[in-house]
Amino acid sequence: MAESVKMFTVNIVTPDGVVYDHHATLLVACAVDGDLGIMANHEPIIAPLAIGEVRVKRTDNPDHQDAIAINGGFLEVNDNVASIVADSAERARDIDVSRAEHARERAQQEIKAAEARHDIDEVNRAQVALNRAINRINVSKRQR
Incomplete structure (x- = not known):
């Protein structure tokens, strides 16, 4: 059985x-x-x-x-x-890796700019955007 x-x-x-x-x-x-x-x-x-x-x-x-x-x-x-x-x-399979990489770069630039202005709220928002972009990039690598 x-x-x-x-x-x-x-x-x-x-x-x-x-x-x-x-x-x-x-x-x-x-x-x-x-x-x-x-x-x-x-x-x-x-x-x-x-x-x-x-x-x-x-x-x-x-x-x-x-x-x-x-x-x-x-x-x-x-x-x-x-x-x-x-x-x-x-x-x-649906992740646009190029778009995710651009989002990562944009978030990294926003973090640097916000840190220079000592704007903690903007740093936190940009960090979330960076985490999302990195997550999408990492998940896209699992596509077989």
């Missing part, structure tokens, strides 16, 4: 709509308190997410992990459904 695959549904939505919706055996997300690993039959949980990568091991291609760049949001797991609501999210 074949062993049944324990799976759950992963969906990621942004204000622009559904970015990701697949069955999976494993989800790894970057929560503000550290990485979370989610498998089928996980206890209900709600966790705030940091800027980071979400990795999903799909049931239809067990040798491959999908990578998605997430820019904050929340993860909710309940009844074998893991839902991520994010400000923005991009699958590795």
Whole structure:
């Protein structure tokens, strides 16, 4: 008798709509308190997410992990459904690397200018933009 695959549904939505919706055996997300690993039959949980990568091991291609760049949001797991609501999210295959590299350079320049003006709020905003750009660049490298 074949062993049944324990799976759950992963969906990621942004204000622009559904970015990701697949069955999976494993989800790894970057929560503000550290990485979370989610498998089928996980206890209900709600966790705030940091800027980071979400990795999903799909049931239809067990040798491959999908990578998605997430820019904050929340993860909710309940009844074998893991839902991520994010400000923005991009699958590795959809990331425009050139655009992300330009965003990184622009953010680095803004940090230097804000530091010269001693504008802490602007430094913080530019640092968030830099983190988002670096995350997108790193996730794009996972594309196979």
